[in-house]
Amino acid sequence: MADRFDAALAVLPERLGWHVALSASALVLGLAIALPLGIAAARSPRLKWVALGGAGLVQTIPSLALLALFYPVLLLLSGLAERVFGQGFSALGFLPSLLALTLYSMLPILRNAAAGVSGIDPAVVEAARGVGMTDRQRLWRVELPLAAPVIMAGVRTAAVWTIGAATLSTPVGQTSLGDYIFSGLQTEDWVAVLVGCAASAGLAIVVDALLGLIEAGVARRDGKRFLAGGAGLAIGLLAALAPLAVGALAQGRPAYVIGAKNFSEQYILAELMAGRLEREGASVQRRVNLGSAVAYRALAAGEIDAYVDYSGTLWANVLNRKDNPGRQAVLEGLRTELEARDGVVLLAPLGFENAYALAMRRDRAEALGIKSLADLAARAPDLTMGGDLEFFSRPEWAAVVTAYGLRFKAERQFQPTFMYRALESREADVISAFSSDGRIAADDLVLLTDPRGALPPYDAVILVSPKRAGDRRLIEALKPLGGSIDVRAMQAANYAVDRDAGKKSPAEAAAMLAR
Incomplete structure (x- = not known):
């Protein structure tokens, strides 16, 4: 437990620094857009209706979905910029996160700015006009000072929302x-979860308290409170960003970026590939927890240099193929079509298959007489x-439903780890397991056979981005991994990370595969 806590704290400065940089940038940008818009909305009922309606509509979109939607849009714009100017920009990570969080921060600022300005006593406004103030003078000397406490309350709300939503930027590579x-x-790893939640909550509480000081200073015309709050924010921002600056100066730009999706096996394989490159003296950055579609798009766009994917996923989701011509034909088809279409190189199958397979508890399957998906259809x-x-x-599920006519009493979604827990606690009778998962053997699960071949093969393969297709250093470091990992070794490594007792880190599990 102490080792895991120490490991979590070791990367806290970097993660906290990026979290602060992202949240602060989004909040400042949101304030720069929403404050003028809120002031204008206070003077125009029609604009107020449109602005508040639009900002409110953004709030109805789940924040994770909004973050994910910005990535393909920015990827398209980056491609256009590269054609026009000869150089694109990074569509992965900071930029999509910044734009999505900026939109999320705007509603409370916009609403409070409009309410604060429009709520000023008309007699005060008329008196300002009576003494000859221009519209600009009236705004800066009368309306904004009177509305400032209400506006600051909106800024505080926006800050807390933004800091919380920033934790969801991980799947787009930030x-x-x-x-x-x-x-x-x-x-x-509940220690890591606790550290992440505590750090995020603590950051939100501290920022809210400092903004509260500024709000109180504005409301009471107390310069000391205002300065204390502002100084606290400035010092905190500099302290959070300092490790990023130091790290950037010390490390420079990473030579390679290795990607990974959001489950244990991917973390392990990313560490395995990164470790081989680092032993060759290369600097490597890990981009983990990427969504499945995001990972491939990032590779094709050169945002990451290499990652592991699965032949069935690529066949069905990237090439949109619904047929199943067999393992070797799928691999050859992928090698040819991915390179021709996207310039992506399929370097080598690793030697094991991580297939989707429907699984049941052994006692439940035996009691119901279920051995195959055909047997399952009747029950x-x-x-x-x-x-x-x-x-x-996914198209694979549609193919299974079509092939076997499956109609369940209920379909429930789980985070992958909790999916296995749901099977154990009987909240689910069948789950979409992964054949290389060590919990299949540990929990004595039965994988149902697929006699009609609805599911394609899922060989784990290394993919290399178009910009690294001719990089000998990368290719020579990763190519020896081809055919070097069998399914039992991968199951053991996965279980070493997923089990409750004696849990290993992904880097330690990768070392098991490297022996």
Whole structure:
């Protein structure tokens, strides 16, 4: 426990620094947009209706969805910029997170600015006009000072919202305190989850308190409170950003960026690849917890240099193929079509398959006489199906439903770790398991056979980005991994990270595979 706590604290300065940088930038940008818009809305009922309606509509979109939506939009714009100016910009990480969080921060500022200005006593405004003040003078000398406490209350709300929502920037490749939470939930590292939640909550409380001092200083015309709050924010911002500046000067630009999706096996394989490069003297950055679609797009755009994906996922989700011509034909088809379409190089299969497979508790399967998906179809109306967060929207699930006519009593989604817990606690009767998961053997689960071949093969393969296709250093470091990992070794490494007792870090599990 102490070792895990020490490991979590070791990366806290970097993650906290990026979290502060992202939140502060979004809040400042949101304030710069929403404050003038709120003042203008106070003077125009029509604009007020449109502005508040638009900002309110943004709030109805789940923050994680908004973050994910910005990535493909920015990727398209980056491609256009590269064609026009000869150089694009990074669509992964900070920029999509900044834009999404800016939109999220605007509503409370906009609403309070409009309410604060429009709520000023008309007699005060008329008196200002009577003494000959221009519109600009009236705004700066009368309306804004009187509305400032209400506006600051909106800024405080926006700050807390933004700091909380910034934890969700992890799946689009932005380092933040959310890294603790996403990785910790997947690997059941509750120390990491606790550190991430505590740091995020603590940051929000401190920022809210300092903004509260500024608000009180404005309301009471107390310069000392105002200066204390402002100085506290400035000192805190500099202290949080200092480790990032020091790290950037010390390390420079990383030579390679290795990506990973958001589950234990991906963390382990990313560490395995990064470790081989680092032993060759290269500097490496890890971009983990990427969404499945985001990971491939980032690779094709050169935002990450290499990561591991699975042949069935690429076949069905990237190439949109619905047929299943067999393992070797799928691999050859992927190698040819990915390179022709996107310039992506399929370097080598690692030697094991991580297939989607429907799994049941052995006692439950035997009691119902279920051994295959065909057997399951007859019992499905009385059973609950549990899937990971994306399984029911994937084409593989549609193919299984079509092939076997599956109709379950209920379908429930779980974070992958909790999906196995749901099977254990009987909240689900069947789950979408992964064949290389060590918990299958540890929990004595039965994988149902697929006699109609609805699911494609899922060989783990290393993909290399177009910009690194000719990079000998990268290719020579990663190519020896081809065929070097069998499914038993991968199951053991996965279980070493996922188990409750004697839990290992992904880097330690990667060392098990490197032996």
